[in-house]
Amino acid sequence: MxxxxxxxxxTAARLTDGREIYPHRPDLxxxxxxxxxxxxxxxxxxxxGTEEPLGFPADAALREARILLHHRRIDPLWKDAPRTGGYGRLDAEGIKTVQRAARVRVYGFLAARMGLTRETCHTAMFTLEQCREAWTALKGVSYGEIRDWAKFGEGRKPTGRKRRAPASGEGVAA
Ligand SMILES: [Zn+2]
Known part of the structure; x- marks a missing residue:
């Protein structure tokens, strides 16, 4: 590793554990x-379950920026998705299913806006600069817009999922 x-x-970081970093959190x-x-x-x-780092070491300012980005921008979008209409009545399981799908779309949308691949679009890997960029990219965006983008959007990066494939010989429309 x-x-x-x-x-x-x-400098290369050293591996330690929660006993040192979070002395007041025995659970960690x-x-x-x-x-x-x-x-x-x-x-x-x-x-x-691994010792594979979730990105690179971050100082308090960067950790705070990532947390804010989650709490104020990213999480509300997918958590509120079931309330954005069009889903009818949802039970607890249905709400979870909608939220899971919404989360994938929110990250896909953010990755496209930031010119990142889905694999590199994780807040734990963001620099302070990228946190600011993501903050701006999601400003004023509703989940409805993201859903429309996912369904009809332009400039989507291939996700590995099959979408309407162009007939052979047909150019890939922009
Ligand atoms: Zn250092």
Whole structure:
């Protein structure tokens, strides 16, 4: 496992765990965390069940920016999706299904707006600059717009899912 490099000082991070980083959170004690050996309070968590870093070590300002981006911009869009109409009456399972699909669309939309692939469009990998870019990209956007974009949108990047394939010989329409 290659140690992630701290973007602030260029040093390879060291692997530690929640006992050191979150001393007041016994529930996180065993979580592997990569921490910068030079910069104070600069770390990154791992993909669940692995020691693979979720991006690069972030300082408090960057972590705060990522959290804000989630709470104020990204999460409300997909969480409120079932209330945006067109779904009829939904039970708890139906609400979850709509939210899951909405979440995929929100990230797809954000990736397209930011010129990223879906694989690199994760807030844990965002720089402060990208957090600002995402914040602006989602400003004033409703889930209805994202749903329309997903259905009829232009400039979508292929997601691996089959959409109306152009007949052979036909150019790919812009
Ligand atoms: Zn550092």
């Amino acid at each position: 290659a140690a992630p490099i701290c973007p602030t000082c260029g 004690a065993d979580k592997p965390i990569w921490a910068c050996t030079v910069c104070e309070d600069t770390y990154v968590g791992c993909h669940p």
